[in-house]
Amino acid sequence: MGTDEAARAFGDFLQSQRRLANISQRQLARASGVSDSYLSQVERGLYRPSADVLKALAHAFEMPISTMFAQSGLMDAAPEAAPSPSIEAAIRNDTQLNAEQKSALLGVYKAFVAESRGEPHTPLD
Amino acid sequence: MGTDEAARAFGDFLQSQRRLANISQRQLARASGVSDSYLSQVERGLYRPSADVLKALAHAFEMPISTMFAQSGLMDAAPEAAPSPSIEAAIRNDTQLNAEQKSALLGVYKAFVAESRGEPHTPLD
DNA sequence: ACGCAATGCGTGGCAGACTAAGCATCAGTA
DNA sequence: TACTGATGCTTAGTCTGCCACGCATTGCGT
Numbered sequence: 386m387g388t389d390e391a392a393r394a395f396g397d398f399l400q401s402q403r404r405l406a407n408i409s410q411r412q413l414a415r416a417s418g419v420s421d422s423y424l425s426q427v428e429r430g431l432y433r434p435s436a437d438v439l440k441a442l443a444h445a446f447e448m449p450i451s452t453m454f455a456q457s458g459l460m461d462a463a464p465e466a467a468p469s470p471s472i473e474a475a476i477r478n479d480t481q482l483n484a485e486q487k488s489a490l491l492g493v494y495k496a497f498v499a500e501s502r503g504e505p506h507t508p509l510d
Numbered sequence: 511m512g513t514d515e516a517a518r519a520f521g522d523f524l525q526s527q528r529r530l531a532n533i534s535q536r537q538l539a540r541a542s543g544v545s546d547s548y549l550s551q552v553e554r555g556l557y558r559p560s561a562d563v564l565k566a567l568a569h570a571f572e573m574p575i576s577t578m579f580a581q582s583g584l585m586d587a588a589p590e591a592a593p594s595p596s597i598e599a600a601i602r603n604d605t606q607l608n609a610e611q612k613s614a615l616l617g618v619y620k621a622f623v624a625e626s627r628g629e630p631h632t633p634l635d
Numbered sequence: 636a637c638g639c640a641a642t643g644c645g646t647g648g649c650a651g652a653c654t655a656a657g658c659a660t661c662a663g664t665a
Numbered sequence: 666t667a668c669t670g671a672t673g674c675t676t677a678g679t680c681t682g683c684c685a686c687g688c689a690t691t692g693c694g695t
Contacts, residue, residue: 405602405612409642420684425644432682435652436561436584447599450585451576459561460575475600486622490597493618497611534672545654550674557652560682642691651682658675664668 391458393430398456400428402446417445433457516583518555523581525553527571542570558582 403413410428414421418441419434426432434442434457443453454460476482476490528538535553539546543566544559551557559567559582568578579585601607601615 401609402602405609405616406598407616410644411642421642422644422646422685423683426683429644435682436564436579436582438683439561440584446602447596448603452603454561454579457561459565472597472600472604475597479597481623482619490615490619490622493615494607497615498606500611535674536672546672547655547674547676548653551653554674560652563652637695638693639695640691640693643689645688646686647684649682649684651680653680654678656676656678659673661672662670665666 389430389433392427392433395433395457396428396430399424399442402448403428406446413442413445417441514555514558517552517558520558520582521553521555524549524567527573528553531571538567538570542566 403410406413408416410424411421413419414424417438419438423432423434423438427434427438436454436459439453439457439459440450443450451460472494473491476487476494479487482490528535531538533541535549536546538544539549542563544563548557548559548563552559552563561579561584564578564582564584565575568575576585597619598616601612601619604612607615
C-alpha cells in the first residue's frame with residue numbers, strides 16, 4: 386500500500402530540499418500551491434505526488450523540472466540533462482552582496498568543492 | 511467533469527501517434543501495459559494520464575519521455591536553465607556539494623545578506 | 636502562569652486515474 | 666444465414682492523489 390519504496394525515496398529527497406531552503410511545510414505549501422497536509426504525507430513516503438505537483442514543487446524550489454521527475458523515478462534515463470546553473474555565476478550576478486562578500490563566498494565554495502573531491506560521497510545524513 | 515482542454519489535446523496527439531504506428535487500442539494496451547478501456551477514454555479527452563502511464567506509452571512508442579511530458583502539458587515552457595536563479599537555488603541544486611556543505615554555504619550567504627542590510631527578495635518565504 | 640502563533644501530523648471525504656467485464660458494430664468466411 | 670474475431674466504446678467499481686479541517690505539541694512574548 387503506502388510504502389512504495391520510490392515514494393519513500395522521493396519523500397526523503399523532498400524533505401532534504403525543504404530543510405536546505407530552511408522553510409516549513411506550510412511555507413512550502415504556500416509557495417507551491419500544494420496543501421501542507423499532503424506535503425507531510427509525501428515527505429513520509431505515504432504517497433507519490435503527481436506530475437502536476439512535481440512541477441509546482443520544482444517551480445517553488447527554482448529547480449529544473451527534469452530533476453524532480455528524475456528524483457521521483459519517472460525519468461528512467463535522463464541522458465541529455467543540462468547541468469544546473471553554476472553557483473559561481475549566480476554569486477557574481479547577485480545584487481545583495483558587495484564585491485568583498487562575493488569573493489569570500491566564492492572562496493568558501495571553491496574550498497568545499499576541492500574538499501569533497503578528495504573524499505568519496507558518503508550517503509550519511 | 512472530464513473534458514479538460516489539455517486532456518483533449520493530448521488525446522488527439524495520442525490517437526494520431528497510434529494511427530501512425532498503425533495499431534489498435536488493444537495492441538497498444540498490450541504493448542504498454544495500460545488497459546484498452548482507459549486508452550479509449552484518454553484518446554477521447556476524458557482523462558489526463560498520470561506520469562507513469564505517459565512513461566509506459568513513450569516506451570511503447572519508442573519515443574523520448576520528454577516528448578510525452580511536453581505533449582501532455584507538464585513540461586511547461588521551461589527550456590533548460592532558469593534565466594536568473596537566486597544564489598540559494600543555485601546552491602541547493604549544485605551537484606558537487608553534499609547536504610552539509612550546502613547548508614553551511616547557505617548559512618554564510620544569509621549571514622552576508624543580513625549583514626549588508628535589510629531584506630529584499632526571497633521567492634520562497 | 637497565560638496566551639498565541641507556528642509547526643508537524645491525523646482524519647474524512649471528494650474527485651479523478653485506472654481496470655475488468657461486457658455491449659455494439661463491422662469484416663471475413665463458410 | 667449464422668459464426669468468428671477484431672475494433673472502439675460504456676459502465677461499475679476500486680484505489681489513491683489531494684484538500685479542508687482539526688488536533689497536539691513546542692516556543693516565544695507578556
